[in-house]
Amino acid sequence: MNVPLRDPYVVMKLSRLGSFHQSKLSFLRSFLKEFKDWEYKRDLFELNEHGYGTAVYSFKKKNRVYSLICFANELDENERSDRVIATKWDTAFTLFDGVPAKQDIERLKNEVPKQEFGRLSFKELTLSRANKSVRVFNHVVESLSKGVQPDRELLDKVGYLYRTTAVYGSGKFGLADRFRIKDRKEIYGPFRLEMMLVYLVRQFTFDQVNHVAKNKNPTKAVKLDPEICRNLGIGNSTGLGMAPFIVNHPTLLNNWISARETSLKKIREIKNISNEEIELFLGCLKKSIKNITSWNTESEYQIIKIKSLLSDLNKFIMHLDKEFNFKQDFAFNEMYLHLEKNYCEECIEYVVSMMMEPFDDIVTPLIQEMSSEEGKYFNIPTERTVADLKTILENKYSEILNIDFSKKENNLNFWFISKNKEEPRLANRFDENGADLEQPLAIARDIKKLYDLLSVSKNSWTIAKFLSTNNELRHVVRRAFIVEKFPYSEIQDNTIGQEIMPIDMLRLKLSFFGALKFDPRSDKWLRICMFQGAPLPEQLKKYDEYWIYN
């Protein structure tokens, strides 16, 4: 049976993309899988009694070494902030390519804590900083130093000792450009080195808290129970900075979604499912409910989404237990069709993620396809004609072409880069200044403008001729030709309309990262947790791939 790939007009709607959940394709899971055989080591740990100083951790295989260098500094309570405007943090980190010499560490000691205002070199791959969850960190130190383990309930609720506020890579602030390292097989999946940084930072937070507790009370202190450590991750505060990323990297977005869609298609095409596969699917699905019930959020929008997800999932599990016949031909296809008919988008996408769990042979090869050589698709095929381009727009943007941008509600917002923070922001163009400096992220509106211009141009003109007098829409001409080749490269929604929920764009990206506990604090930023429940570095060699559901 040939099941078609899902229609981009359905999948690429923001409400659908914002309903995605972690899966076997997620970058933090594929990172662990890739690096499980690497040799992990703590190479340096020079902290004073208060936990301030330098530490180095590494992953090594044959001649390749990646080293995380950590700098922990004293921070005044009043200076601690998760916002982008912060200039100091409890800790700052960089992932170094190789083994850092003393001179490297000395150089980086001056630069890394400055973050955006420091200068890195091509020897450094990623950069980050993190702040303590002071309440949790102090509670753990207090408990351990008295010889007792901390309150599990509090730890479960928060989920981490530290949260990062930014993770940078790919040439930012002088870091190595992607082209220098892109041929290394171990980093073929996207964001691998960013994932490595976060994973090693997590271990540093455990070592630091143990160290401080021990120094506080050398005779009585105990170490944090490894089981408790395993259930702690690294928090992350994420704002709008992430949202334009998925618009600015269309081929990369396509490759992420395409891997998911191809997995689903292949799973739906399986005729007979083994008992083992059924058990694994049901096991993951049922155990995963715990991840949803442990979300703590004050966002009304998210509370409603979680509630409907939970209610739908319970209904769906009952349906599977009581009515569904796994032994029918193409059972996963039947299950998918039933889902589409009866459940909310959040539930559909949740189950799609679960469907992948038993099928390593389908999913794993697709992970290699999730990066993109974006430069290859940059040139516009100017020998094509106006008629070609019009056809592409009609086929790939038909719903967008129906939007009336003369209506205020469809043209309400604009994306801009804030001068003082150099970060993307969204504002109402009728209330705020700055719309003349709008970023090229109003794709739907500009595609519509392009279509209108094409409609009054000669069909036989080449794109070269069309562009010679219409270069103001060049950015969307380029995109349209990309979308022709990459069906999942474009969001099929209006990113400047009244109804836009930027949080959907953030959730999409974070689901591919493998984040858990989405906790939107507004419609523009959220907190998440990464690696909660993941094996510790020393457990990696024999880890359970389904740790996320344990």
Next chain:
Amino acid sequence: MRSLSEIDTVSKRSSKAAGYSWGIAEEIGKNIRLLEIFSLPGIKNLNSFFKKKKELRLENISLINKDNEANKNEYCPIIAGVNCLDQIRTLESLNEITFKKVAYPLLFLPFISRASEVIGKRIFLKMDDREFILNFNNNIYSNHTKNEIIESAENIYLKVLENRDSFEEKEWNELYKLSEETFVEENESLKQGGAGAGLTDND
């Protein structure tokens, strides 16, 4: 040292600020990155160009011909470059193209380097006495290596180089003959057993 990613981003944003559309600004970002990869002074020239752009009152050219001469002032290197790149498939047949008076010609160069990749042919480019061979956008060979700002070129000459060998047939044959000395002369037994295929092709 600035990374190429930073060079691309800052060039793109400054180009938008200097008045170009986002689509053209994206092209400039890629181009300056390219110049810097090839050790040519992209940032230096772009910065100088933007500082003087207003007072230069540059002329834009839309459709490129065999010979192009600005009327009064100089051509804008960006608009001339982007149109050359876009129109390269038709320009290719002209074989030789000239421009008179182009401001900041080094900013025009990367468009032609990319055009070389598009048509799969090398392009020879001469800006006054500076010569460049643009090799499929893989590298740039030049007699000009100074890290300097070039404010203007009186003449720019482009020639599309046909894909021809750079050597004589005789030289090839001599080298080929030498390479044959790595081969083993086959006796009957080797002929029968050395190949992977069957003994008959008519089965």
